[in-house]
Amino acid sequence: MTASSQTVPPISLRRRLTDQAMTGVAVLTVILVLAPLIAIFGYLMYRGIGSINWAFLTQTPKPVGEEGGGMANAIVGSAFILGIASLIGVPFGIGAGIYLAEFGRNRFGSAIRFTADVLNGVPSIVIGIVGWSIMVRGHGFSALAGGVALAIMMVPTISRTTEEMLLLVPTAMREAAYGLGIPRWRTTLSITLRTATSGVITGVMLAFARIAGETAPLLFTAFGNTFWNWKATQPTAALPLQIYVYANSPYDDWHRQAWAGSFVLIILIVTTVAAVRYAVRRGSFGAA
Amino acid sequence: MHGPQPVEAPGIGRATRRRMSPLLHLSAGEVPDFTFKAAMTACALAILGVLIVIVYELVTRSVLSWHAFGLKFFAGSDWDPVSEKFGALPFIFGTLVSSLLALVIAVPLSVGVAVFTTEMCPKALRVPLSFFVELLAAIPSVIYGLWAMFVLVPTLSMYVEPFLGKTLGWTGLFSGAPYGIGMLAAGMILAIMIIPIISSITREVLMVVPQHQREGVLALGATRWEMIRVGVLRNARAGILGGIILGLGRALGETMAVTMVIGNRPEIAKSLFAPGYTMASVLANEFSEATGDTYLSALIEIGLALFVVTIVVNALARLLMWSVTRGQPAKGLA
Numbered sequence: 001m002t003a004s005s006q007t008v009p010p011i012s013l014r015r016r017l018t019d020q021a022m023t024g025v026a027v028l029t030v031i032l033v034l035a036p037l038i039a040i041f042g043y044l045m046y047r048g049i050g051s052i053n054w055a056f057l058t059q060t061p062k063p064v065g066e067e068g069g070g071m072a073n074a075i076v077g078s079a080f081i082l083g084i085a086s087l088i089g090v091p092f093g094i095g096a097g098i099y100l101a102e103f104g105r106n107r108f109g110s111a112i113r114f115t116a117d118v119l120n121g122v123p124s125i126v127i128g129i130v131g132w133s134i135m136v137r138g139h140g141f142s143a144l145a146g147g148v149a150l151a152i153m154m155v156p157t158i159s160r161t162t163e164e165m166l167l168l169v170p171t172a173m174r175e176a177a178y179g180l181g182i183p184r185w186r187t188t189l190s191i192t193l194r195t196a197t198s199g200v201i202t203g204v205m206l207a208f209a210r211i212a213g214e215t216a217p218l219l220f221t222a223f224g225n226t227f228w229n230w231k232a233t234q235p236t237a238a239l240p241l242q243i244y245v246y247a248n249s250p251y252d253d254w255h256r257q258a259w260a261g262s263f264v265l266i267i268l269i270v271t272t273v274a275a276v277r278y279a280v281r282r283g284s285f286g287a288a
Numbered sequence: 289m290h291g292p293q294p295v296e297a298p299g300i301g302r303a304t305r306r307r308m309s310p311l312l313h314l315s316a317g318e319v320p321d322f323t324f325k326a327a328m329t330a331c332a333l334a335i336l337g338v339l340i341v342i343v344y345e346l347v348t349r350s351v352l353s354w355h356a357f358g359l360k361f362f363a364g365s366d367w368d369p370v371s372e373k374f375g376a377l378p379f380i381f382g383t384l385v386s387s388l389l390a391l392v393i394a395v396p397l398s399v400g401v402a403v404f405t406t407e408m409c410p411k412a413l414r415v416p417l418s419f420f421v422e423l424l425a426a427i428p429s430v431i432y433g434l435w436a437m438f439v440l441v442p443t444l445s446m447y448v449e450p451f452l453g454k455t456l457g458w459t460g461l462f463s464g465a466p467y468g469i470g471m472l473a474a475g476m477i478l479a480i481m482i483i484p485i486i487s488s489i490t491r492e493v494l495m496v497v498p499q500h501q502r503e504g505v506l507a508l509g510a511t512r513w514e515m516i517r518v519g520v521l522r523n524a525r526a527g528i529l530g531g532i533i534l535g536l537g538r539a540l541g542e543t544m545a546v547t548m549v550i551g552n553r554p555e556i557a558k559s560l561f562a563p564g565y566t567m568a569s570v571l572a573n574e575f576s577e578a579t580g581d582t583y584l585s586a587l588i589e590i591g592l593a594l595f596v597v598t599i600v601v602n603a604l605a606r607l608l609m610w611s612v613t614r615g616q617p618a619k620g621l622a
Contacts, residue, residue, distance in 0.1 A: 011511060019511035026408055029400025030417070033487070036480045037424050040435050095331025103325060104332065112332045114606075115339050121534075121602035122342065122595060123541025125568045129575065129591045133345040152338055159335065185324030213428020216543040216568070220576050240430045244544060247434045255438070262431045273426050277419070 048263025051256040057264075061226045061242075067253045071261050073228045077143070077237040081222055082212060084147025084232065089154030090204055094193075096155065097162025097200070102188055104163075113163075116156040125216040127152055132220035143229070143236035146222030150211045157210065161203025165196040202276050209272040213265055215240035239265050342595070350589035352581055361589060367554045367570075369578070374586035376593070378554035382471070382564035383594075386546060387539040389475030389560070394483045395532055399521075401483070402490035407516050418491065425484035433548035436477040441468035441549055444476075449561055464561045467551075472560040474550040478542055482535040489534060489609070493527030494520055530608030537601040541594060543568040567594045 055070045062069030096116070100109055131149030135142070169192050177187040193200065215238075218224075223235040224245065239261055246258035353361065357374060364375020405417050445468030452462040497520050505519035506512075521528070551563020552573060567590050578584045 009509075011509070015511055015514070019513040022513040022516075023408060026400050026404040029397045030404050033397050033401050033424075033483055034420060037420060039439065040427065040432070043435060043439055044431065092331050092334050095328050096335055099328035099332040103328065109332075112335055115335050117606055118599055118602060119335065119339055121537050121541075121598055123543065123568060123598055125541065125543040125571050126342070126346070126591050126595045126598075129571065129588060130342045130345050132575075133349060133588075134341065155335060155338070159332075184321045188324070209426060213430065215428070215430045216572060219572060223576075240428060240544075243430050243434060244548075247430075247437060247548065258434055262434055265428060266431060269426055269428065270423070273423070 044259070044262055044266060047256075047259035048266075051260035052263055053260075056257060056260050060228060065251070069257075071237075071239065071242050071257060071264075073225065074237040074239045074242040074261070075264065077222070077225065077229065078212070078239040080230075080232075081143050081146045081150065081218070081236060081238055082208065084144060085150035085154060085211060086204075086208065088147060089151035089207070090158060092151070093155045093158025093204070093207070094162050094200065096159035097166065097203075098188060098193065100159060100163040101166035102192070113160070116159050119152075120156040120160075123216075124153065124214055125219075128217040128220050131217060136221060139233075141221065141223035141235040142233045143222055144232040146218045146236065146238065147232075149217040149221045150214060153211050153214065153217065154207045157207040158203050161206070162196075162200050165199030165203065166192055168199065169195045198279060202280055205272055205276045209269045209276075212269055212272070213240055215244050346588060346592040346595055350585050350592050352585035353589040354585075356582060357586075361586070362593070365554075365556060369574075369580070369583050372580065372582050374582070376567070376586075376590055378556050379565055379567040379570050379590060380593075381556050382474075382550065382554075383540055383566040383568070385471055385560075385564065386474040386478055386550065386566060387536055389471065390478035390482055390539045391532065391536060393476065393479035394486055394535060397479075398483050398486035398531075398535075399490055399528065401487045402494055403516060403521070406491055406494040407512070407520065418488070421484050421487055424480070425488075429481070429542065429544040430548075432477055432481055433545035436473060436545060436549045440477060441473050444468040444473055453561070460558050461560050464557075464559045466561060467563075469549055469551045469563060470561050471550065471557075471564045474546045474564070474566070475560070477545045477549060478539045481542060481545065482539050485538055486531045486535040489531030490524070490528050493524045493531065493609075496527070497523045526608050526611055530605045533601055533605035533608065537598050537605060540601065541568055541598050543572050547572045567591075 055068055056072075057070060057075070058072050059068070059070035060073045061071070096112065100113060103109070104112060127149050131145055131152070135145035135148055139145075173191055173195065174187055177191045178184070182191070218238050218241050222238050222241065224241040225235045225237040229236050243258045243261045243265070246254040246261070249255070353374065357364070361374065362376055362380065364373070365377040366373045366375045367378060368374075401417075401421060405414055409417060445466045449462070449466030449468065449472070453464075453466060456462045501519045501523055502515055505515045510518065546566055547569040550566060550569060552565050552569055553563040554565045554570070555562065557564070571587055571591055571594075575584075575587050578587055
């Protein structure tokens with residue numbers, strides 16, 4: 001064997017340049033993706049902090065053309081609708097997740113899993129139309145209809161994350177509980193679900209963050225309202241709806257309030273997501 | 289044969305008893321278990337029920353329009369509520385063009401970011417980078433729309449569109465008055481919105497590619513880029529395609545941001561500067577003001593079409609991704 005065949009041939013200049021160039025392209029894509037993110041957050045902070053004031057947080061909208069007023073009723077209305085949605089969506093979502101993890105290792109379970117994934121991809125505006133069709137026709141716009149529409153969007157996400165989290169709990173723990181004579185339902189609730197609590201809560205919070213900013217499903221269900229409303233059967237204001245209406249208006253003061261509303265909304269969502277991330281990293285179970 | 293039988297072993301199999309009549313033959317201890325399972329099954333059935341209700345409502349409420357227009361509904365380009373003429377072609381066109389434009393912009397960027405985070409980036413940067421990209425996914429649609437209206441559209445009309453018109457105007461794709469509002473703005477904001485989906489799925493798929501694929505290619509003397517191209521991207525093709533299709537599904541159904549910047553005019557224009565209209569936008573704008581049963585029914589038929597398209601697109605994406613992440617064939621073959 002000659003010496004020349006043992007040495008590695010040098011990598012040609014063309015190949016080395018291509019390698020460098022592609023690294024450059026990858027870095028460029030990262031910059032191009034981060035640029036709008038920074039632009040959106042930066043502009044939102046700039047306009048939001050400049051626009052928010054005490055009146056915005058405590059007053060209801062002024063009549064068209066008048067300056068001032070605020071979105072207090074929309075902030076509370078959003079909380080109201082999200083509360084209704086969670087009350088309906090969370091139990092159903094967790095229940096379906098328990099079914100999938102504990103009883104769903106069969107064809108029916110696979111069908112449910114597939115249905116949940118499909119439901120997750122249904123456009124939110126279509127959910128809005130169906131919400132209108134089953135809840136609003138003949139009854140009128142209501143907070144309850146908005147809550148139901150948002151609940152429909154929560155259930156698939158929550159059920160799939162709950163299932164994933166329950167499956168991470170070792171079978172040995174379930175068997176240990178059965179060995180002690182604990183009935184199956186008790187084992188599931190007090191051992192399996194208990195162990196997976198932090199993961200399940202993560203799923204719920206992420207679903208919550210996702211629906212908190214939804215506008216399309218509320219257009220024909222909660223509809224919006226310029227006054228306070230405390231009844232689940234009446235049209236109710238919601239923050240994303242109000243932002244949409246104000247953004248499309250021709251008034252500068254309403255544009256200002258749309259930014260302030262966006263600021264409040266994004267703070268709500270980002271704190272939720274950040275809290276979830278923090279909890280997952282700290283949580284005893286999240287690491288598994 | 290195998291020692292003493294369990295004490296409560298029944299004469300006939302438990303399964304048989306249950307099949308005969310579920311509640312009557314349960315022993316006292318089994319009732320809570322049975323109830324629990326029934327309740328959980330009911331929750332799971334609710335998911336199926338919701339899908340059935342969606343299909344039922346959309347179909348029954350669009351029958352009127354289906355009978356009036358038939359298949360011509362999807363071929364006609366007249367949308368005139370006053371004389372009750374409804375053709376959905378401009379909306380289908382707008383939805384397709386804005387979504388495809390979004391893919392053209394978003395796919396290279398998303399794959400680039402995913403490749404950078406999994407293959408090139410220093411470990412310390414990896415977590416914050418994916419966190420920031422995921423943050424993009426957490427921003428509500430209406431806020432994207434607001435930003436697009438007040439920042440993206442003016443930028444486009446003042447700088448980007450005049451420049452594109454001057455340099456590429458001859459193609460016909462970039463001609464006409466640079467208003468900012470229009471198909472280009474819609475495609476760009478959609479691209480920003482679907483980047484997190486495509487890039488996070490691509491990242492997941494790339495991480496599933498076994499480490500020895502990379503080592504094998506590097507051992508043959510490849511540069512890092514050749515290793516990524518041959519050893520990583522080629523192995524992950526199906527999964528990346530799945531992610532892209534999932535992004536497409538999201539873009540097709542996206543409503544608020546698009547409605548705020550696309551111009552909302554039911555026209556079919558060649559230029560990307562021209563205003564357009566999408567299926568989701570026409571629903572958002574006209575549904576609550578629709579007067580007359582045919583009008584309402586025509587809008588719901590658009591909703592049904594949108595629903596069917598997104599279902600098909602999503603199912604396709606799931607199938608592609610299952611073939612990558614579940615089977616893990618590369619590991620099995622080695």
